[in-house]
Amino acid sequence: MGALPIVVERSTRASRVSAVGFGVVLVALATLPFWGGPGDMRLVAEMSYYLALAQLWNLLAGYAGLVSVGQQAFVGLGAYAFFYMVGPLAMSPYLALAIAGPAVALISFPVALVVFRLRGAYFAVGTWVVSEAFMLGVTQVKALGAGSGMSLTPAIVRQIAPDRAGREMIIYWITLAVVVLVFAGVYALLRSRHGLALTAIRDSEPASASLGVNTFRTKLVTYVVAAAFTGLAGAVIFLSKIRLSPEAGFSINDWTVVVIFMVVIGGIGTLEGPIVGMLVYVVMRELLFQWGTWYLILLGLVAVVVMLKFQDGIWGYIAKRFDLHLFPVRRQLTRG
Amino acid sequence: MNWLSILVQGSLLGGLYALFAVGLSLSFGIMRLVNIAHGDFIVLSAFAGLVAVRALGLDAIATLLVVIPTMAAIGYALQRGVLNLTLGSNILPPLLVTFGISVIIQNGLLQGFGADIQRLHWGAIETQSIALPGGVAVGVFPLIVFAVAVVSIFALQILFYRTTLGRAFRAASDDPETAELMGIDKRHLYALAMAIAMVFTALAGVLFAIRTTFDPASGPIRLIFAFEAVIIGGLGSLWGTLAGGILLGIAQAFGQALSPTWQILAGHIAFLIVLVLRPSGLFPRQRDE
Amino acid sequence: MTLLRTRALRAFYGDFQALFDIDVTVEEGETVAIIGANGAGKTTFLRAVVGQLETAPEMVEFDGKPIGHMTAHDIVRMGVAMVPEGRKLFPSLTVEENLRIGAYCGRPGHWTLERIYELFPVLGERARLPATSLSGGQQQMASVGRALMSNPRLLLCDELSLGLAPVVIRDIYARLATVAREGTTLVIVEQDINRALDASARFYCFQEGRVALTAPCQGFDRSNITAAYFGT
Numbered sequence: 001m002g003a004l005p006i007v008v009e010r011s012t013r014a015s016r017v018s019a020v021g022f023g024v025v026l027v028a029l030a031t032l033p034f035w036g037g038p039g040d041m042r043l044v045a046e047m048s049y050y051l052a053l054a055q056l057w058n059l060l061a062g063y064a065g066l067v068s069v070g071q072q073a074f075v076g077l078g079a080y081a082f083f084y085m086v087g088p089l090a091m092s093p094y095l096a097l098a099i100a101g102p103a104v105a106l107i108s109f110p111v112a113l114v115v116f117r118l119r120g121a122y123f124a125v126g127t128w129v130v131s132e133a134f135m136l137g138v139t140q141v142k143a144l145g146a147g148s149g150m151s152l153t154p155a156i157v158r159q160i161a162p163d164r165a166g167r168e169m170i171i172y173w174i175t176l177a178v179v180v181l182v183f184a185g186v187y188a189l190l191r192s193r194h195g196l197a198l199t200a201i202r203d204s205e206p207a208s209a210s211l212g213v214n215t216f217r218t219k220l221v222t223y224v225v226a227a228a229f230t231g232l233a234g235a236v237i238f239l240s241k242i243r244l245s246p247e248a249g250f251s252i253n254d255w256t257v258v259v260i261f262m263v264v265i266g267g268i269g270t271l272e273g274p275i276v277g278m279l280v281y282v283v284m285r286e287l288l289f290q291w292g293t294w295y296l297i298l299l300g301l302v303a304v305v306v307m308l309k310f311q312d313g314i315w316g317y318i319a320k321r322f323d324l325h326l327f328p329v330r331r332q333l334t335r336g
Numbered sequence: 337m338n339w340l341s342i343l344v345q346g347s348l349l350g351g352l353y354a355l356f357a358v359g360l361s362l363s364f365g366i367m368r369l370v371n372i373a374h375g376d377f378i379v380l381s382a383f384a385g386l387v388a389v390r391a392l393g394l395d396a397i398a399t400l401l402v403v404i405p406t407m408a409a410i411g412y413a414l415q416r417g418v419l420n421l422t423l424g425s426n427i428l429p430p431l432l433v434t435f436g437i438s439v440i441i442q443n444g445l446l447q448g449f450g451a452d453i454q455r456l457h458w459g460a461i462e463t464q465s466i467a468l469p470g471g472v473a474v475g476v477f478p479l480i481v482f483a484v485a486v487v488s489i490f491a492l493q494i495l496f497y498r499t500t501l502g503r504a505f506r507a508a509s510d511d512p513e514t515a516e517l518m519g520i521d522k523r524h525l526y527a528l529a530m531a532i533a534m535v536f537t538a539l540a541g542v543l544f545a546i547r548t549t550f551d552p553a554s555g556p557i558r559l560i561f562a563f564e565a566v567i568i569g570g571l572g573s574l575w576g577t578l579a580g581g582i583l584l585g586i587a588q589a590f591g592q593a594l595s596p597t598w599q600i601l602a603g604h605i606a607f608l609i610v611l612v613l614r615p616s617g618l619f620p621r622q623r624d625e
Numbered sequence: 626m627t628l629l630r631t632r633a634l635r636a637f638y639g640d641f642q643a644l645f646d647i648d649v650t651v652e653e654g655e656t657v658a659i660i661g662a663n664g665a666g667k668t669t670f671l672r673a674v675v676g677q678l679e680t681a682p683e684m685v686e687f688d689g690k691p692i693g694h695m696t697a698h699d700i701v702r703m704g705v706a707m708v709p710e711g712r713k714l715f716p717s718l719t720v721e722e723n724l725r726i727g728a729y730c731g732r733p734g735h736w737t738l739e740r741i742y743e744l745f746p747v748l749g750e751r752a753r754l755p756a757t758s759l760s761g762g763q764q765q766m767a768s769v770g771r772a773l774m775s776n777p778r779l780l781l782c783d784e785l786s787l788g789l790a791p792v793v794i795r796d797i798y799a800r801l802a803t804v805a806r807e808g809t810t811l812v813i814v815e816q817d818i819n820r821a822l823d824a825s826a827r828f829y830c831f832q833e834g835r836v837a838l839t840a841p842c843q844g845f846d847r848s849n850i851t852a853a854y855f856g857t
Contacts, residue, residue: 122567307422311428
C-alpha cells in the first residue's frame, strides 16, 4: 500500500481568509482618528482594553486551568505603578508604561507562590482575597494618595502631547498597540511548546505531569506573564482616565465580572471566544443600558444559561458545528 | 491596648463569622461545591427579614420563623434545579454559575430595594452589655450570636455522626456513585444538603442584619469572611471552622485596635499568613483515603 | 421463575460500544457465573443491570418489569444489590456505619446487623473502627455484608477474589454459599474461573462484549472454555 502524502499544517483556509480580514480591520481601526470622532475612539479603546483583559483571563482560566477572580489586583497595581512613576518619581510616561508591566510581574511572583497553595474554586476566592488585601493596603499608603487616590497633573498629561486632540490620538494608538501586543503574545505563546504544555495540563494535570511537563513552573510562568500584561493594561486604562482611586483601580465589577462574562459567553478556551464575547457585551450594553440594573441581571442570567447549556460559549458552539478555527493553535493532518 | 478586650470581642465576632462559614463548609464538604453567591444569600436573607418586618410587622428575631423556611426552600430548589446540573469533574461550571447567580442577586436586590443602607432592629438588647472582670464590656447580642454558632455546630455534628441522614451525607461525600448503590438519591440528598446550608445562612443573615448595617452590595465581603474562616480553620471540620472564625475575629479586632481602617486588612493578612505557613489550615480533618 | 432477563442488551461508554446484544437469564434462587478476560464487558454488564449505566428500558427486565432506564437508587429499592469491584467501602464511615448505610433503602428481610455479624464475626469485632483499617479480605466481607443489608432478591458480585489470598477467597465463597442457600439469587463475576464455576449452577462466558458460551457448570469440561474465553 503506497503512503499518501500527508502534510502537517496549522493554518486552515478559514484562518487564512480571516487573517486578511482582521488585517483590514486593524488598518481601519488604526486610521480611526482620521475618519472617526472622539466618541468612536473612546469606544474602540474601551473595546480594546476589555479584549486584552479577556484574552489574558482566558489564557489563565481556559488554557492553564487557573480560574482567577482576582486579576483586578494587577489592573490596580499596574495603574498605581504607572501613576507613582510619572507622579512622585517624575518619569516619562512612555518609560513608566514600559516598566509598569514588569513591575507588576515582579509583585505577582510572590503572590503566585501564596495562592498556588489553593486549588480550584478555593484558588479563585484566594486570588480575590489577595486583590482585596492590595486594595486595602494601598488605601493605607500616603504616598499613593491613601483613600482618595491619585490624579495625573496637567503637566504630566502634556508630556504625551501638548493638545487634547493629540493626547486622545496617542493614547488611542497606545491602547490599540497594547491589545495587538497582548493578542499576538497570547497567540504566539499558545503555538509554542509552552502552549502545548498548557493544553496538556488543561486536559489532564496528572497525565501531563507524568509525561514530564513541569506543571508548577508552566502555570507560574503563565500567571506571571498574564499579570504583567494585565498590569500594562491597567496602566493604559487609567492613563486615559487620568484619575485613580483604590475602588476604581481594584474594582472587581469593572475588571473581572465583565471580563469573565465576556469570555464565558464568547467561548472559553478559544482565541476567538473573547472577541465574540466582547462584541456581544458591547452590543448588549449599547442596546440595553437604559434598563439599568435589569441589564446586569440579564447578563448574569445569560452567563448562567450559557454555562449550563452551552459550556463552550457562542464561538465554541460555532467552532464545533462548522469545524471553524480562525486562529489555529493546533496542528492538523491534511492530504498534501 | 486592652488585650483581653481584643480577645473577647474578636472571639464573639468570630462566632458570627463561623455562622457565615457553616453554609459554605457544608456545601463544599458534601458536594464539593463552592458557592460564590454564598455571601449574597446571607444578604438576601437579611433583606427577606426586612420584608418580613415591613410586610408582616414581625419582630426582627421573629422573622427567622419566616426567613429560615423560605431560604431552605430556595436552597432546595436551586440545588435540584440548577446547581446539580453543574456538578462534575470540571470546576468551571459551578464556579461561573454561582458567580452569575451572585450578580443576579446583587442587582435584583439593588433593583428592588435601592442602594440604601438597611438595618434590622431588635430593640434594647442590641446595646445591652455585661461587664466582665478586667475592664471588658461584652455585648449581650454578640454573646447570643456566639452561643447560636456553638449550638449550631453542635447540632450539625449530631446530625452528621448520629443520624441516618448524616451517614448518607458522609457516604455521598465520599463516593456518590457507590452511595447510589445504597438506594441514596443523590439529587435529592444534595438538594437537602443545600437546604440545610441555607438554614444556617438565613440564621447568619438575620443575626448579622441586627448586628450591623447592610445593603445589596454587602454580599461579597461576607463570602470572603466565610471563606477565610474555613481556610484558617481547616477544611472538613466544623469545629475547625469555629476556631478559624474566632482567629479571624481576633485578627480583625487587633487590626481595629491599631486603627479602624485596618480591621478587614488585618483579617486578610492573618489569612495569607496561615496560607503560607499551614496551607491545610490549623485543624484540618485527617482522612484515611 | 425468571428473576433477571436481559434482551439484546447494548451498552456504550460515550461512542464506544462495550456490550453487544447480550441475552442472559437468571432464575430465582440460582447462582450464575459470568467469566471472561479483562475488558470482556463483565463489569459493564453488572453496571447496566444495577442502573449505573443507562440502557433502553426493555433491555433489562427484573421480576418481569423493564428497568433499563431506571437509576441505581430506584433499582436497589426493587431488590437488586451490588458488591462493587474494588470493595468501595466509604472511608469516612466506620465498619458498622458502612453496614448500616446498606440498609438505607429500608427493605424488610432477614438480613439484619446481627445476622451479618453472625455471618462475618470479624466485622463485629471491628465494628467501631474506620472501614479503611480492615484488611483486604475483611473489607470484601464488609462490602458483601453491606450489600446484604438491603435484603436483596438479586445480589451481583463483581470480582470478589481480586487481590485476595486463596485461603481468604475460599472463606468468602463459603459464606456466599450460605447466602445462596438462604434463597438469594446470585450473579458472580469472576476472573478466577474455577472458583466461579464451583460456586454456580450455570455460567456465561463473555468475550469482547458478547456472550461467547453458556452452559451448566456441572460436568462441563473446563478445557473447552479457553476458546470462548480468549476468542481464538
